[in-house]
Amino acid sequence: MGLSAKESEILCTLERDPCVSTGQMATMTDLSEDEVKGIVADLKQRGIILRTRSVINWEKAGEPLVTALIEVRVTPQRDVGFDALAQRIARFPEVRSMYLVSGTYDLAVQVTGRTMQDLAMFVAGKIAPLDGVQGTVTHFLLKTYKEDGVLIEGDQQPSRLPIAP
Amino acid sequence: MLTNRHTKSNLVAQRVQEIPASGIRKFFDLLASMEGVISLGVGEPDFTTPWHIREAAIHSLERGFTMYTSNYGTFELRQELARHLARLYEVVYDPRSELMITVGVSEALDLALRAVLNPGDEVLIPDPGYVSYMPCTVLAGGTVVPVPTRVEDDFKVAAAAIEERLTPRTKVLLLGYPNNPTGAVLDYEELARIAVVAAKHDLLVISDEIYDRLVYEREHTCFASLPGMQERTILLGGFSKAYAMTGWRVGYAAAPAEILEAMLKIHQYGALCAPIMSQMAALQALRAGEPDVRAMVAEYNQRRKVIVKGLNEIGLPTFEPRGAFYAFPSVARTGLDSDTFAEQLLIEAKVAVVPGSAFGQCGEGYVRCCYATALDQINEALDRIAAFVRRHDGGQSK
Numbered sequence: 001m002g003l004s005a006k007e008s009e010i011l012c013t014l015e016r017d018p019c020v021s022t023g024q025m026a027t028m029t030d031l032s033e034d035e036v037k038g039i040v041a042d043l044k045q046r047g048i049i050l051r052t053r054s055v056i057n058w059e060k061a062g063e064p065l066v067t068a069l070i071e072v073r074v075t076p077q078r079d080v081g082f083d084a085l086a087q088r089i090a091r092f093p094e095v096r097s098m099y100l101v102s103g104t105y106d107l108a109v110q111v112t113g114r115t116m117q118d119l120a121m122f123v124a125g126k127i128a129p130l131d132g133v134q135g136t137v138t139h140f141l142l143k144t145y146k147e148d149g150v151l152i153e154g155d156q157q158p159s160r161l162p163i164a165p
Numbered sequence: 166m167l168t169n170r171h172t173k174s175n176l177v178a179q180r181v182q183e184i185p186a187s188g189i190r191k192f193f194d195l196l197a198s199m200e201g202v203i204s205l206g207v208g209e210p211d212f213t214t215p216w217h218i219r220e221a222a223i224h225s226l227e228r229g230f231t232m233y234t235s236n237y238g239t240f241e242l243r244q245e246l247a248r249h250l251a252r253l254y255e256v257v258y259d260p261r262s263e264l265m266i267t268v269g270v271s272e273a274l275d276l277a278l279r280a281v282l283n284p285g286d287e288v289l290i291p292d293p294g295y296v297s298y299m300p301c302t303v304l305a306g307g308t309v310v311p312v313p314t315r316v317e318d319d320f321k322v323a324a325a326a327i328e329e330r331l332t333p334r335t336k337v338l339l340l341g342y343p344n345n346p347t348g349a350v351l352d353y354e355e356l357a358r359i360a361v362v363a364a365k366h367d368l369l370v371i372s373d374e375i376y377d378r379l380v381y382e383r384e385h386t387c388f389a390s391l392p393g394m395q396e397r398t399i400l401l402g403g404f405s406k407a408y409a410m411t412g413w414r415v416g417y418a419a420a421p422a423e424i425l426e427a428m429l430k431i432h433q434y435g436a437l438c439a440p441i442m443s444q445m446a447a448l449q450a451l452r453a454g455e456p457d458v459r460a461m462v463a464e465y466n467q468r469r470k471v472i473v474k475g476l477n478e479i480g481l482p483t484f485e486p487r488g489a490f491y492a493f494p495s496v497a498r499t500g501l502d503s504d505t506f507a508e509q510l511l512i513e514a515k516v517a518v519v520p521g522s523a524f525g526q527c528g529e530g531y532v533r534c535c536y537a538t539a540l541d542q543i544n545e546a547l548d549r550i551a552a553f554v555r556r557h558d559g560g561q562s563k
Contacts, residue, residue, distance in 0.1 A: 009463070012463070013467065016464075017540065020540070024471060024540075024544075027470050027471050027474050028467035028468075028470050028471060029467075030470070157213075160204075160207050160209055160211070161207065161209075162193075162196050162202065162204035162206055162207065162517055163189050163192045163193055163196060163204065163206040163207070163517055163519065164189075164206070164207055164208035164209060165187070165189065165208050165295070165296040165297070165345075165519070165523070
């Protein structure tokens, strides 16, 4: 189930820049285009490449999203532990990411919506009343400093000398 | 106040007047008036210094490390450097007497030449080579003897070519591999043959290995690691290229104690020491920067393949560089000399490259393209160069 060196190189490259063309990927990895296509198809089929998406600064686009991190404490159930309840919560489209965590609560749930009201209603109406949910704490995100590995910077990056020996 | 004997012609020392102005200065002026230029003319990584290294320097400032260090550099850094060189190349240097930290490799090169040259001593320098080699030799009182290299030999300098140019005045062989501007590297066997010549004719070798970590799909051979060579080698290296630390100005020299002592003498009067915060950053780089080096090399390697393939497809024959981060295409088919090509390319296509002639006579007919540049910029630059070459190809076929 381990990765070959070429698979690993393709994955790292795609994670950095999913828009690399097949031709360019072939050049970069010393493979043929067909080989690249085959490897990428296989990685998708194996569920290793899940999805390609853009990291967007919605706030800058003038259409800010409201995001909240919700701590959920739950009672594990016999035989299925946390999984059954976790999957019920995860299926809501408002839930963007979700994790089982160690510490003072059990599930870390990231939800997004258009308004704070939307999210408050979602937590109060859909999550809190579920059987097995003992309590929730909602943290609204106020400012994004880094998103998916990308720094949200105000300042411009300094530039290099255009010509240097 | 100028007296009569200071006429315009003798204000500046003769030896400085005789050094030709840098071949790239006019490009600066041109560039300043233009927008939307993609530059492949840079000579440094496009990565910012890894954060943990920057953070270490900030921390050192917070703790108040703002003073001079020993002329040699901090002992901690020299010790770590000695371990680093031993680990990578199995060369053993005494951090107390055989290693010094300098203000970039640039200073180390200047020190090395000034420490060993007597007036008229000859320095063998592979051509093309880094722009500083020739002027620094002249300023140190030496005489430059270029050793031509050709694309047919992968721009490698051959032991035989070195031997042909020896005279009773030859004192130094100055090697710069991996090479700027060609990207050539010398393999172990090729270096070993050069080592035989150096030993036979009692040459001192200054080996500028600033690009030692940037080699692709091969291992770098440190010249000092060859049998019998450490005693006659001044090894120069630095942090700028491997760890993306060009602006920190920190490099090093490793040499037999007698030579290092002489270099230190000049350094203590000229520079005193490398900046302490830069030395702190360099220490962190040596201690924890290895994963960063590997990641950057992997990315340069991908871009290298893209730019070399792209330039060849455009019809500019490009030798496959094995080290550094430059591609060195021939522009002969356009009928333009390298200087004109670079200037016209900048004006017409808004792509900046460095004319090969800036690196010596053998660089004529080539331009240097840096691929330490984001992939989308490389792609756009290749498109522009392709269109430019198509326009100028017509002129050639007449």
